[in-house]
Amino acid sequence: MSSSSTLTAKPSITAIVAATQSNGIGLNGGLPWKLPGEMKYFARVTTGESPSTDPTQQNTVIMGRKTWESIPPKFRPLKNRRNLVISSKGVDVSTAPNTSSHPSIPSALSSLPTSPSPSRTFLIGGSQLYTTCITSTPPMVDRILLTRILEPAYECDAFLEDFTSHTSQDGKEVWKKASHAELEGWLGFKVDEENEEKGTRYRFEMWVLDQ
Structure with missing residues (x-):
């Protein structure tokens, strides 16, 4: 593969939500919920089983400014991960290690290492970022790790695009639900499919592009 094709290769991005x-x-x-077990899953998945001590080899998390600001200061930036913050107006992350601010998603992606990496x-x-990346043609993400909150029905004022109903111009479904075994294979560890925590039932799912 030439260096030019390496630079223009589409990065693999996983949405987790x-x-x-x-x-x-x-x-x-x-x-709307406080689920420590689900948050441990999020941290384990996004950090990786054996995070590198080299920041350039660590997994990357991309987020918008509001998501960045919603993280309690004592947990910001998310440790053992490269943090990229998207903000058209900019956000001061100068005091946050292994963190950078970018005006757009393409700008953030251009900062990722181009050499082969297990990260x-x-x-x-x-x-807004979920919608942009999931509804673009083709989608900017190629995998969605979805924790589906089954019950109760929490009140919300922010919503995820209903990607499960997306179809292409020829009527084919864009996304397909992977099996639980496929999810565990990609994660590299075992996880219960359905869980209950503090009266909340939820299910771990993985959706991939139907190619």
Whole structure:
């Protein structure tokens, strides 16, 4: 592969998100639920099983400004991960290690290493970025890790695009749900498919482009 084709190769991006059955993902700038077990899953997946001590080899999380600001300062930036913040107006991340601000998604992606690396890139919110990346043609993400909140029906004011119903111009479904075994194979660890925590039932799913 030539260096020019390496530079223009489409990066593999995984969106990771928790959403209710009506696709609600947030309320008042935060999460409507508090699920420590689900958050541990998020951290384990986005950090990786054996995060490198070399920041350039660590997994990357991409987020919008509002998502960045919704993270409690003591947990910001997300440790053992490269943090990329998208903001057209800019956001001051000068004091945050391994963190950079970018005016657009293409700008953020251009900052990723071009050499082969075992690291992964995750899109972690918010709703506008999810919509942009999932509804583009072709989608900018090629995998969606969805924690489907089964019950109760939480009140939300931010929503995820209903990607499961997307079809191409020729009527084919854009996304297909992978099996749980395929999810575990991609994760590299075992995880219960359905879970209950603090009265909330949820299911771990993986959706991939139907190619």
